Amino acid sequence: MTRRRLIEAVHDALVEEMERDPKVVIYGEDVELSIMGDMRGLHERFGHDRIRNTPICEATLTGMAVGLAAAGYHPVLHMMFSNFIYTGMDAIANQMAKLRLMTGGQLELPITVIAGYGGGSANAAQHSDSGYPVLMNLGGINVLTPSTAADAKGLLKTAIRSRNPSFFLEPSGRGGDQGEVPDGEHLVPLGSASVRRSGDDVTLVAIGRMVKPALAAADTLAGEGVSAEVIDPRTLVPFDETTVLQSVAKTGRLVIVDEARECCSAASQIAALVAEQGFDSLRGPVQRVTTPNVAMPYAPNAESHVIPGEARITAAVLAITRPEVRA
Numbered sequence: 001m002t003r004r005r006l007i008e009a010v011h012d013a014l015v016e017e018m019e020r021d022p023k024v025v026i027y028g029e030d031v032e033l034s035i036m037g038d039m040r041g042l043h044e045r046f047g048h049d050r051i052r053n054t055p056i057c058e059a060t061l062t063g064m065a066v067g068l069a070a071a072g073y074h075p076v077l078h079m080m081f082s083n084f085i086y087t088g089m090d091a092i093a094n095q096m097a098k099l100r101l102m103t104g105g106q107l108e109l110p111i112t113v114i115a116g117y118g119g120g121s122a123n124a125a126q127h128s129d130s131g132y133p134v135l136m137n138l139g140g141i142n143v144l145t146p147s148t149a150a151d152a153k154g155l156l157k158t159a160i161r162s163r164n165p166s167f168f169l170e171p172s173g174r175g176g177d178q179g180e181v182p183d184g185e186h187l188v189p190l191g192s193a194s195v196r197r198s199g200d201d202v203t204l205v206a207i208g209r210m211v212k213p214a215l216a217a218a219d220t221l222a223g224e225g226v227s228a229e230v231i232d233p234r235t236l237v238p239f240d241e242t243t244v245l246q247s248v249a250k251t252g253r254l255v256i257v258d259e260a261r262e263c264c265s266a267a268s269q270i271a272a273l274v275a276e277q278g279f280d281s282l283r284g285p286v287q288r289v290t291t292p293n294v295a296m297p298y299a300p301n302a303e304s305h306v307i308p309g310e311a312r313i314t315a316a317v318l319a320i321t322r323p324e325v326r327a
Helices: 006-020 042-046 058-070 089-096 132-136 149-161 208-223 241-251 266-277 300-306 310-321
Strands: 002-005 024-028 051-053 074-081 112-117 142-144 166-171 178-181 194-197 202-206 228-232 235-237 254-261 287-291
Touching (some): 002 006, 002 149, 006 024, 006 042, 006 149, 006 166, 006 178, 024 058, 042 051, 058 074, 058 089, 112 149, 132 166, 132 235, 132 266, 142 149, 149 166, 149 178, 166 208, 194 208, 202 241, 208 228, 208 254, 208 310, 228 241, 241 266, 254 310
Parallel strands (some): 024 051, 024 074, 074 112, 112 166, 142 166, 202 228, 202 254, 254 287
Antiparallel strands (some): 142 235, 194 228
16 A cells, blocks of 8 residues: 555556556646646656647537547546536537447447546636536436545546546545555446445435545534444446445435535435435435535635535534434
8 A cells, every 4th residue: 555645646547547558648728737736747758649738628628539539549638627517518418428329339438537626725616616416417427526545546547448438526625635545456446435434323425525524524423422424425427326225224314415506416316316215214304415506706714614514514414313403
């Protein structure tokens, strides 16, 4: 095991996959300079033919990914911020998500799109969305939300080797988080959640950036005599339904922590899943802890107010485990 920062683990995965497969190429806005830090040194190592800066035009970049994949390459497109996915949506929604089906499987699209998501860094409304619910709704696209260095490396390597398009979403403000990464070949399967902490009284499903405050809330709740099980889905598409339903069957309660806005969030989908398939296990209402339906504010104090944090998560759990606290 080697201790690495999350951003370093992403870098390691890219180096290993580019060395393994000469068809892996990387392009995007400022990838040569690597403003985000995850591609530092790659241009010097692999050269201009495989690492290439592009103009700021996401509609073109996503279309290029489809063309490159159709021509036999394994393109990795770095879009910097997940908000920029919106401006590249035509090729994403109408081509990436659909062409394998529309060609009867004749056309494979081994595309990996990397983008940072979420608030917490005062990047303002146009750079701070958690836009994965949009991608989840398309069908045909893998959606990855790693929370640890080990998962960042393992999921990215799996995504690059996939025959289908994948969006690898880096948690904003978590690039410096350190963790143990297995030595040697390390792959994390899609659709396999991780139980970050075992518990008996309530299930906390925390997505990506929200795993850290959820674990902090679990520590606080333990002091209140509440045992919280924390589940990290790791991928939203495909989603590990079995692990979540088994946990809810054990605890009888569910709180979902999702930085996306409340309306049509990933939390809403998970809540619906448990309501349909695990209703008999529930001993109280499902709670969602999300960002309100507003644009992310720029001011750090206002930003921290709307992003789910330890206090809001703790309060949501106590509301269903200790009803008298809510009253």
